[in-house]
């Protein structure tokens with residue numbers, strides 16, 4: 001008997017491809033399905049459509065072992081697998097709610113294919129979906145389009161993903177916990193078997209508890225960041241370095257040092273949209289989530305604090321050349337979704353500044369939004385002749401910059417969001433929270 005499960009992953013973005021490569025690494029056979037033919041072709045050619053440390057090597061290794069393939073044919077993916085993970089997007093709608101249209105469409109299409117398929121197939125929702133979605137949207141669609149009985153003829157689970165971009169594959173392979181929301185014991189048993197070698201605690205719950213664990217986790221982490229920023233904004237006025245303060249807090253085991261880094265606030269494709277979706281859901285239930293609303297308000301204002309400080313130091317921004325170091329929403333990713341750099345660069349341009357930007361990975365994506373700013377080959381290049389420098393992303397390579405790199409600036413005004421620069425190498429810069 002062949003070892004491992006036959007899996008299909010529907011939607012091969014940051015989460016889907018990481019899930020596919022991760023399960024292949026664990027010895028399972030994986031079919032990655034995406035409607036984006038370019039992504040499919042890239043994966044089959046041994047290239048990754050997104051940047052994540054280790055992902056390219058993992059994909060190539062899995063291909064060599066014949067454990068992974070990509071297709072744009074959903075029927076092929078479903079009929080040749082026993083467990084299907086849904087990893088399509090769940091973006092934010094204009095009213096803040098979670099757009100479930102991708103999940104809805106995919107569950108109908110999977111249902112249609114399951115009608116003809118034999119054997120017990122488990123559908124696991126890995127996309128982040130607002131509580132009750134699996135019960136109210138996914139299962140009814142699977143049931144209607146397959147003509148089969150949920151639980152009895154096919155299984156359904158919610159298996160939220162907690163990976164962080166920038167360390168996605170590592171997080172996937174070494175999770176703190178695995179949450180399995182299950183429609184019935186048989187579905188949960190199958191997913192538990194699939195995850196048994198991961199060495200992480202497995203928590204089995206109902207479908208909507210699993211959905212809520214994901215939203216509660218992201219909302220808590222976002223709250224921690226806004227809390228750190230609030231304390232940081234007070235510290236700045238007191239001439240205190242908030243990083244020293246947070247070190248003192250983080251040593252308390254009840255608090256933990258993670259997600260206490262004050263700076264420009266959280267961006268990315270998850271925290272903003274997930275907190276907003278939970279706020280929206282709470283309001284539809286007749287509850288006003290005041291804490292979460294304040295978390296978002298603090299976060300919305302935070303990126304502009306670097307512009308406030310720049311104005312204070314530089315005076316008028318109009319016609320000045322500003323070097324922007326870091327565009328990705330965090331280090332080690334090319335993702336710019338909801339990145340603070342978008343707000344900062346927009347504000348600089350609105351104020352009439354010339355922007356000279358550098359990022360090691362995210363220029364390709366950023367250029368699609370801002371085709372008319374100057375993109376530089378290196379940080380050193382961006383600094384040449386600039387009137388001020390704003391460091392927005394804590395890329396490790398910025399820690400290597402020295403005073404000499406900054407010596408080509410016309411005026412030496414250096415401001416960072418978090419703590420990107422090394423004070424032993426660079427003198428005379430400040431942060432927005434220290």
Ligand SMILES: NC(=O)c1ccc[n+]([C@@H]2O[C@H](COP(=O)([O-])OP(=O)(O)OC[C@H]3O[C@@H](n4cnc5c(N)ncnc54)[C@H](O)[C@@H]3O)[C@@H](O)[C@H]2O)c1
Pocket residue numbers: 010011012013014015016033034035036039087088089090102105106126127128129161162163164165269270
């Ligand atoms: N990015 C993260 O860090 C992260 C972490 C945990 C959970 N999540 C959740 O995972 C889900 C996916 O996020 P992502 O960042 O990987 O998104 P993504 O945009 O990077 O990838 C989604 C992929 O789905 C594909 N797709 C869209 N419709 C499809 C369809 N009908 N059939 C097949 N493929 C389709 C798209 O082409 C795209 O490649 C979201 O719900 C997100 O909230 C994301």
